[in-house]
Amino acid sequence: MDPNIKKKVLRQITYGMYVMTAKEGDKVGAGTVNWLSQASFTPPLIMAAVKADSSVNEVLRTSGTFVVNVLSASQKQIAEDFFRPTKVEGAKLSGHAFKPGTSGSPVLDEAYCAFECKVTDMIAKGDHTVYVAEVTEVHQKRDDKPLEMWDTGWFYGG
Amino acid sequence: MDPNIKKKVLRQITYGMYVMTAKEGDKVGAGTVNWLSQASFTPPLIMAAVKADSSVNEVLRTSGTFVVNVLSASQKQIAEDFFRPTKVEGAKLSGHAFKPGTSGSPVLDEAYCAFECKVTDMIAKGDHTVYVAEVTEVHQKRDDKPLEMWDTGWFYGG
Numbered sequence: 001m002d003p004n005i006k007k008k009v010l011r012q013i014t015y016g017m018y019v020m021t022a023k024e025g026d027k028v029g030a031g032t033v034n035w036l037s038q039a040s041f042t043p044p045l046i047m048a049a050v051k052a053d054s055s056v057n058e059v060l061r062t063s064g065t066f067v068v069n070v071l072s073a074s075q076k077q078i079a080e081d082f083f084r085p086t087k088v089e090g091a092k093l094s095g096h097a098f099k100p101g102t103s104g105s106p107v108l109d110e111a112y113c114a115f116e117c118k119v120t121d122m123i124a125k126g127d128h129t130v131y132v133a134e135v136t137e138v139h140q141k142r143d144d145k146p147l148e149m150w151d152t153g154w155f156y157g158g
Numbered sequence: 159m160d161p162n163i164k165k166k167v168l169r170q171i172t173y174g175m176y177v178m179t180a181k182e183g184d185k186v187g188a189g190t191v192n193w194l195s196q197a198s199f200t201p202p203l204i205m206a207a208v209k210a211d212s213s214v215n216e217v218l219r220t221s222g223t224f225v226v227n228v229l230s231a232s233q234k235q236i237a238e239d240f241f242r243p244t245k246v247e248g249a250k251l252s253g254h255a256f257k258p259g260t261s262g263s264p265v266l267d268e269a270y271c272a273f274e275c276k277v278t279d280m281i282a283k284g285d286h287t288v289y290v291a292e293v294t295e296v297h298q299k300r301d302d303k304p305l306e307m308w309d310t311g312w313f314y315g316g
Contacts, residue, residue, distance in 0.1 A: 001296055009271045009296040010196055010204075012228045012304045014174030037193040038168055038315045039207035040284020046168075047205055047288055049197035070170045113167045123279045123290050126198020130205055130290055132281050138159055138167040146170045148308070157196045 007158035015149040015157070017079045019069040020050065021093065021106040022060035028106065029059030030086045030093055032079045034149055034156050035128065036068065044135040046117060049128040055086050057129055064119045065103040066133070069111035072144040076152055078110060102137045112144040165316035173307040173315070177227040177240045178208065179251065179264040180218035186264065187217030188244045188251055190237045192307055192314050193286065194226065202293040204275060207286040213244050215287055222277045223261040224291070227269035230302040234310055236268060260295045270302040 015034040022029045033056075035049035046068070050057045060066045071078055081094045091097055098106035101116045108114070117133035124130075149156070173192040180187045191214075193207035204226070208215045218224045229236055239252045249255055256264035259274045266272070275291035282288075307314070 001294070005298050006202060006273075006293065006296045009228070009273050009298050010202065010293065012174070012271055013194065013196060013204075014172060014304055014306050015195065016170070016172030035195040035197060035205075036171065037173065037195050037205075037207065038171060039193060039288050040286045041316075042285050043283075044164060044168065045207075045284045045286075045288075046171075047193075047195075047207060049195065049203075049205060070167070113170055115164075115167050120283060121281045121288075123281075125201075125278060125290065126203045127200050128198045128203075130197050130203075130279075132283065132288055135164065135168065136159070138164045140163050140167050146172055148172050148306070150306070158199075 011155055011158045013157055017071045017147040017149055017152065019071060019078065019082045019108060020056050020066055021069065022056050022063045022066040023105045024059050024063035027059050028086060028088050028093065029056035030082055031056040032082045039132055045132055046135060047130060047132050049130050052127055052129050065105055065117065067101050067105040067107055067114055067116050069108045069114045071147040072112050073147050073151065075110065075147055079147065107139055112142050114139045169313050169316045171315055175229045175237045175305040175307055177229060177236065177266060178214050178224055179227065180214050180221045180224040181263045182217050182221035185217050186244060186246050186251065187214035188240055189214040190240045197290055203290055204293060205288060205290050207288050210285055210287050223263055223275065225259050225263040225265050225272055225274050227266045227272045229305040230270050231305050231309065233268065233305055237305065265297055270300050272297045
């Protein structure tokens with residue numbers, strides 16, 4: 001398998017951009033995630049592949065719950081803020097206000113919608129951990145359009 | 159959880175459109191899939207959630223290998239052809255010419271790129287089966303842009 005063709009072909013997969021957050025005791029993890037999809041209607045399951053050595057993965061491995069904050073088309077900057085290690089300062093997470101969701105994980109005030117998830121299964125095989133999780137709560141603050149990876153000029157895949 | 163808000167929120171996830179094919183002996187399964195994402199760089203893994211009662215799922219459960227054919231922005235009609243039950247007639251699959259990939263599963267002639275996968279893990283919990291699979295071969299026939307679900311007017315999620 002030619003590594004350049006592999007990279008090119010796998011980069012044809014279409015993604016959105018999400019900020020995943022998790023909280024366990026005093027520990028909060030957050031990070032941008034794009035390897036994410038629904039995985040069942042009934043029960044409502046999603047699947048996400050999270051960088052194995054990321055702060056959000058460290059926390060959610062023990063918390064078993066997380067929040068997916070959907071970024072809107074105008075919120076590329078928020079994605080960028082969550083590329084860096086998570087900082088909690090007062091009521092802000094990496095500079096962005098949040099409130100705890102039902103499960104305790106941060107729901108960003110600026111996210112136009114978000115959903116809370118409870119891990120049902122995980123597969124730790126590659127450099128990312130695959131989680132399958134049930135959607136337990138949803139939040140919608142306004143109508144908007146999601147940020148698409150194609151519109152950012154970034155790639156995460158290949 | 160309000161079912162209408164759940165539907166609206168989960169429909170904010172961004173997807174591409176792919177035709178998944180699988181072959182086992184004389185049986186061929188094929189279908190449109192959008193719940194699909196990369197899941198690791200090293201090894202190169204992808205994850206896909208496949209309708210549990212679909213023909214492609216029936217075949218790939220035993221074949222353990224499948225092909226993901228990436229549709230281009232101009233190939234909405236091909237996606238539609240694979241909504242219907244798979245028909246193999248001569249060298250055509252639901253009306254589209256194909257050649258067997260390295261693993262035997264059909265690679266559509268019209269697909270501008272495709273990748274072959276070998277299942278490593280599966281989770282059969284909801285109305286779709288989650289597969290994690292290693293990418294074992296890639297095909298690129300030309301440069302093009304992928305078909306995005308947002309551009310089709312269809313939804314599969316919620």
